[in-house]
Amino acid sequence: MSALLSLAWRSLMNRKGSVLLTLMAVALSVALFLGVEKARTGAREGFDSTISGTHLIVGAPTGSVNLLLYSVFRMGNATAEISWPTYEQIAARPDIEWTIPVSLGDSHRGFRVLGTNHSYFEHYKYGRNASLRIAEGEEFSDLFDAVIGADVARELGYTVGTPLILSHGLGTADFGAGHENRPFRVSGILAPTGTPVDRTVHVSLEAITAIHVGWESGAKNPLSDSISEETIRGFNLTPKTVTVVFVGLKNPGTILRTRREINTNKGEALMAIMPGEALKELWSVTAMAERALMAVSVFVIAVGVVSILTSILTSLNERRREMSILRATGARPGHVFGLLTLEAGLVGFLGALAGIVIVHVLIAIAGPMVTQRYGISLGGTGPGYMDVMVLAGVTLASLLAGAVPAWAAFRRSLADGLSVRL
Amino acid sequence: MNDPAIIAEDLVFAWPGHAPVLDISRLDLARGETLFLRGPSGSGKSTLLGLIAGVLKAGSGRLDVLGHDMNSLSGAARDRLRADHLGVIFQIFNLVPYLSVTGNVTLPLLFSPERKKRVGADAAAEARRLLARLGLEGEDLLSRRVSDLSVGQQQRVAAARALIGAPDIVIADEPTSAMDSDTRDRFIRLLKEEAGAAGSALLFVSHDLSLASHFDRAVSLGDINRAKVAA
Ligand SMILES: Nc1ncnc2c1ncn2[C@@H]1O[C@H](COP(=O)(O)OP(=O)(O)OP(=O)(O)O)[C@@H](O)[C@H]1O
Ligand SMILES: [Mg+2]
Numbered sequence: 184m185s186a187l188l189s190l191a192w193r194s195l196m197n198r199k200g201s202v203l204l205t206l207m208a209v210a211l212s213v214a215l216f217l218g219v220e221k222a223r224t225g226a227r228e229g230f231d232s233t234i235s236g237t238h239l240i241v242g243a244p245t246g247s248v249n250l251l252l253y254s255v256f257r258m259g260n261a262t263a264e265i266s267w268p269t270y271e272q273i274a275a276r277p278d279i280e281w282t283i284p285v286s287l288g289d290s291h292r293g294f295r296v297l298g299t300n301h302s303y304f305e306h307y308k309y310g311r312n313a314s315l316r317i318a319e320g321e322e323f324s325d326l327f328d329a330v331i332g333a334d335v336a337r338e339l340g341y342t343v344g345t346p347l348i349l350s351h352g353l354g355t356a357d358f359g360a361g362h363e364n365r366p367f368r369v370s371g372i373l374a375p376t377g378t379p380v381d382r383t384v385h386v387s388l389e390a391i392t393a394i395h396v397g398w399e400s401g402a403k404n405p406l407s408d409s410i411s412e413e414t415i416r417g418f419n420l421t422p423k424t425v426t427v428v429f430v431g432l433k434n435p436g437t438i439l440r441t442r443r444e445i446n447t448n449k450g451e452a453l454m455a456i457m458p459g460e461a462l463k464e465l466w467s468v469t470a471m472a473e474r475a476l477m478a479v480s481v482f483v484i485a486v487g488v489v490s491i492l493t494s495i496l497t498s499l500n501e502r503r504r505e506m507s508i509l510r511a512t513g514a515r516p517g518h519v520f521g522l523l524t525l526e527a528g529l530v531g532f533l534g535a536l537a538g539i540v541i542v543h544v545l546i547a548i549a550g551p552m553v554t555q556r557y558g559i560s561l562g563g564t565g566p567g568y569m570d571v572m573v574l575a576g577v578t579l580a581s582l583l584a585g586a587v588p589a590w591a592a593f594r595r596s597l598a599d600g601l602s603v604r605l
Numbered sequence: 606m607n608d609p610a611i612i613a614e615d616l617v618f619a620w621p622g623h624a625p626v627l628d629i630s631r632l633d634l635a636r637g638e639t640l641f642l643r644g645p646s647g648s649g650k651s652t653l654l655g656l657i658a659g660v661l662k663a664g665s666g667r668l669d670v671l672g673h674d675m676n677s678l679s680g681a682a683r684d685r686l687r688a689d690h691l692g693v694i695f696q697i698f699n700l701v702p703y704l705s706v707t708g709n710v711t712l713p714l715l716f717s718p719e720r721k722k723r724v725g726a727d728a729a730a731e732a733r734r735l736l737a738r739l740g741l742e743g744e745d746l747l748s749r750r751v752s753d754l755s756v757g758q759q760q761r762v763a764a765a766r767a768l769i770g771a772p773d774i775v776i777a778d779e780p781t782s783a784m785d786s787d788t789r790d791r792f793i794r795l796l797k798e799e800a801g802a803a804g805s806a807l808l809f810v811s812h813d814l815s816l817a818s819h820f821d822r823a824v825s826l827g828d829i830n831r832a833k834v835a836a
Contacts (some may be wrong), residue, residue, distance in 0.1 A: 186715040192705075197703030207771025316777060404774055512766065513716035517679060 187518060191525040194344040205494045209534025209577065212487035214541040216480035221546060222504050223473050224569075225561030228464065230256070233559065234309030237283075238438050239430040241265070241273060241445055242455040251461040254427040256557070257295045257379045261287060262535040263330050264424035269451045273428055278437050281306045281430040284393045286422060289349050296349050296384045298391035298422070302588065304330075306431055309378045310439050319343055320371035324601065326416060333420065334555070336372045345369045347384070347406045349394060356488055365394045365412070377560035415536055416500065430455070431432060484577065491527050492584040505582035506596050519596045524591035531581020535574045539556035539566070608672040610634045610774050610806040611657060615834075616666035620647075620658055626652055628832040629666070632824065636773065639807040641817045644826030650760055653826070654776050657808070658691055659683025667709045673775055688717035692767025692795075692805065694777040699763035700751040706741070707732040709751055710765045720770035728769075735765040738802075739795050751757050757788040771803040779811050793819045 187232050195202045234255050243263035244251045272281045282305055286298035297303075304315055304322055318341035323330055331341060342346065346366050367386065375381055393415050432438060438457065442468040445455040482605075548562045554560045611634040619625040626649040630801035634640050638766065644650045656668060659675055660683075668675040671690055675683060691760075692713070700709045710732035714721040724731045736742065739761040751759065760780050767775045777796065781789040793809075800807040809820060817823035 190715070193703045193708075504698055506699055507711075508695070508699065511658065511687075511693040512713040513684065513691075513694070513720075515684040515716070518716065 187521050187525055188529075189399055190474070191522055191529055194522070195452065195529060201494055203512050204321075205490050205530055206534040206537065207486040207580075208490045209484075209531060210537035210541060212480070212483040213535045213538025213573060213577060214545070216477075216484050217539060217542040217570065218545065219473075219480050221542060221564045222561075225546075225550075225564040226559070227376045229377075229553075229559040230462060230465070231459075232310045234307075235308060235312050236306070236431065237429045238432045238457055239442055239445070239455045240427055240458060240461075241430060241453055241455045242427040246451050247454070247456040247461045248465045250427070250454060250456055251458060251465065252432055253287065254560070255427075257287075258557075260439075261426045264426055265425055265428065265453065266451060267422050269448075269453070270428055270554040272427050272450075273430070273445065273453075276440050276441070276532045278433055279350050279430055281431045283307060284388060284422070284425040285427045285429065286388055286424070287426040289351055289391070289394070291335075291349050291384045292339060294332070294339075294382050296381075296386060296391075298386050298388045298425075300388055301384065307429065309380065309551065313376070315380065316374040317371045317378065319400040320369065323370050323385070323390075325368070325370070326387065326390055326393055326420070327367045327412075328386070328390075329367045330371040330373060330385040330444060331369055332383045332385075333375035334381040335384055335445050336369075337593065341369050341372070343369050343372065348509055349384070351395075365415075377554065379557070379559065388422045388425070392420040392422050393418070484580075488531060488577065488580045491530050491534075491581050492587055494530075495523060495527055495585060495588040496591070497593040499592055502592075503595065506592055510596050516593050516596050519598040520586075520589040523557075523592055524585035525559050525587020527588075528578055530575065531584075532558050532578040533578035533582075539574065608669070609669060610636045611808070612667070612669045613664070614667040616656065616668050617664045618636050618652060618661065619664055620652075621756075625664070625832045627656070627830055629653070629665070629781075630829050630831060632829055634774070634808055635808050636806055637801070637804055639800065639809065639820045641820035641823040642808060642810045642826060643814055643817065643823060644810075644830075645812055645814065648741075648829065649824050649832070650812075650826055651778055654693075654808070654810060657760055657774075657776060658693060659687045674812065685717075688713065689719045690773045692769075692772040692775040693758065694763045694767045694775070694780040696758065696779040697783050698759075699766075699780075700759055702750075702752055705753065706736065706747045706749065706751055706754075709762055710736065710769055713769060714765060717770070724772045732765065732769060735768055735799070736762065738799055739765055740791075741765070754781045757792065760784065760792060761795070764792070764799070768799050768803050768805065770806055774808065775805045776808045777810065780809075781816070782811070782813070789816075790819075834836050 196302055238255050240250060242254060242261065245262055249259060270284055274277065281302055283299055283302045285303070287295065289296040300575055301322065307315055317330065318333070331349060335341065346368050348366050367390070373380060396415055396418065397506075405561070432441060442455040442457065444454050509519060509522070543566060546561070550561050550564065611632065613629045613632040615623050616629040618627040618628060642650060652661065656663055656675070657670055659670070661678055662680075665675070666687050670686065673686055678686070686770055701712065702782065711722070711728045714724060714728050721728065733747070736747070741747070741758060751762065754762065763780065765770070767777070781792055784792060793816065797807065807820075
């Protein structure tokens with residue numbers, strides 16, 4: 184066996200050029216397949232670990248995937264809000280242990296602004312029930328304090344004490360966006376989480392109300408700039424609305440009943456979703472496309488493996504003499520068969536290995552880019568079970584594909600006798 | 606062991622779908638003997654060597670090689686016999702292109718543990734010794750790609766391969782037909798010497814009658830083959 188392996192290796196090295204091309208075909212096909220697979224599982228794990236510990240998310244009625252995307256992933260926008268009295272009603276329910284009121288809709292230089300209260304820092308959990316941690320400074324205490332995520336601090340070069348101006352809406356512009364008359368100050372910076380929290384500017388709910396004084400009509404009232412900060416501080420800044428509410432239950436067993444009761448709320452129409460379930464729904468939407476991509480990449484691998492078969496099959500005629508020599512020096516037909524299947528298996532194995540290396544290099548490059556763009560760190564993309572399975576699968580498929588030319592050579596070596604033919 | 610190296614009697618072989626090319630009344634080769642077998646092109650010389658080497662199987666008759674009845678041995682057993690006890694040299698292009706010179710010489714040892722044992726621990730050294738005996742020496746020569754060697758050099762490498770591990774029989778299928786007469790005579794002399802040193806019987810096949818004088822005995826295939834071949 185090891186003797187045949189060394190023969191197979193030398194034979195391949197002798198045909199380096201064409202072998203390398205076949206190897207590349209296999210490597211690229213494996214890279215495509217694994218890339219699709221890892222993007223899929225990586226995105227899933229990344230999304231799945233973004234929120235934990237929250238039993239229900241409550242917002243105005245919309246699609247559950249939409250509610251999840253804008254509340255947790257800061258993707259898309261809320262179409263409607265919940266009134267403050269309704270929020271207070273929810274918070275007062277006896278089956279609910281804690282709530283995090285959240286107000287969205289403003290931004291700061293491309294980073295979303297989230298209005299909330301102390302409860303957010305206490306109860307919001309991500310990954311495996313990890314709490315948010317303030318790495319530097321402290322929670323907001325003054326009306327115009329802001330706590331920024333790790334990426335915000337890093338990318339904008341902010342430290343505790345840096346002033347910042349929020350813009351109305353989600354534009355990325357710095358000026359003319361609306362809230363320049365109400366400057367904020369960084370009071371704290373959160374430790375990195377690998378979730379969209381890192382790309383969020385957190386302020387108090389009252390601050391959100393304050394900066395919107397004069398915006399009641401939806402656009403800026405020209406007179407609003409004349410209202411001084413002192414005057415605003417004197418206003419009743421209790422929020423009129425919130426965008427969503429994160430809810431933690433006293434007893435998770437009541438989750439279905441609580442959700443139903445919120446969904447059938449008598450007054451304002453509400454929608455409560457379970458984050459895990461909404462994520463499943465999101466994945467079922469993408470599953471079709473994923474399956475199509477998987478099917479395509481499996482076919483591409485098949486093409487790669489078939490290219491191994493063809494390359495050996497076409498080399499067979501010029502190797503007929505070599506087979507006769509091997510036979511004459513004592514090789515059994517089984518040796519001839521084994522040599523050719525081993526060559527195919529080697530090309531498959533090395534090609535798959537190269538493909539795996541390519542994928543991991545690409546992930547090492549692309550992973551941080553995805554994290555930067557979406558705040559989601561891809562999970563489970565390290566070398567693992569999937570790579571081993573693909574390596575084994577492609578090697579096995581190549582050995583099987585190699586059996587075709589090997590069988591042809593086997594038959595021929597039986598029929599040719601000792602005469603060496605060109 | 607007094608049994609002869611090869612005995613063939615009433616040996617008939619036909620390629621599938623064709624009339625018999627061989628119907629050998631009698632052929633024998635004693636151990637250590639050198640025999641010259643002559644016959645025109647297409648007369649079935651290579652076919653006969655295929656039968657002796659156990660790569661082909663006769664239709665009927667008797668063929669004993671080293672005391673084994675080749676017609677009753679399984680394919681695997683015939684392969685084993687060839688690997689352990691036979692050396693083969695072809696007419697041209699004897700060498701595996703992707704193996705080194707010594708790699709080609711030690712090739713049979715990959716397929717025969719018994720032969721490997723006979724050679725001993727350092728197969729490469731034995732290969733170099735045989736090559737040196739056949740006039741191939743020097744790092745420069747031995748490190749060349751086999752396809753870069755001259756035809757005469759290639760045939761000597763093939764001879765070293767056939768001789769390694771002292772097989773009982775060496776069969777050579779027109780190994781000198783691509784050589785000029787000087788190279789040819791020197792090659793045959795070396796081959797005979799080394800076969801003698803290894804105690805191997807030598808069955809040398811050629812259509813060139815002038816070579817017959819080098820050998821203990823000469824046989825014409827036409828005289829012992831009753832099959833009529835349209836050559
Ligand atoms: N694999 C094969 N299938 C069918 N017929 C074959 C095969 N090999 C050889 N023959 C036929 O058998 C006959 C003998 O061929 P063989 O090669 O034994 O001749 P030879 O004496 O060695 O000739 P040469 O001196 O040219 O090498 C020829 O007529 C040839 O056409
Ligand atoms: Mg011939």
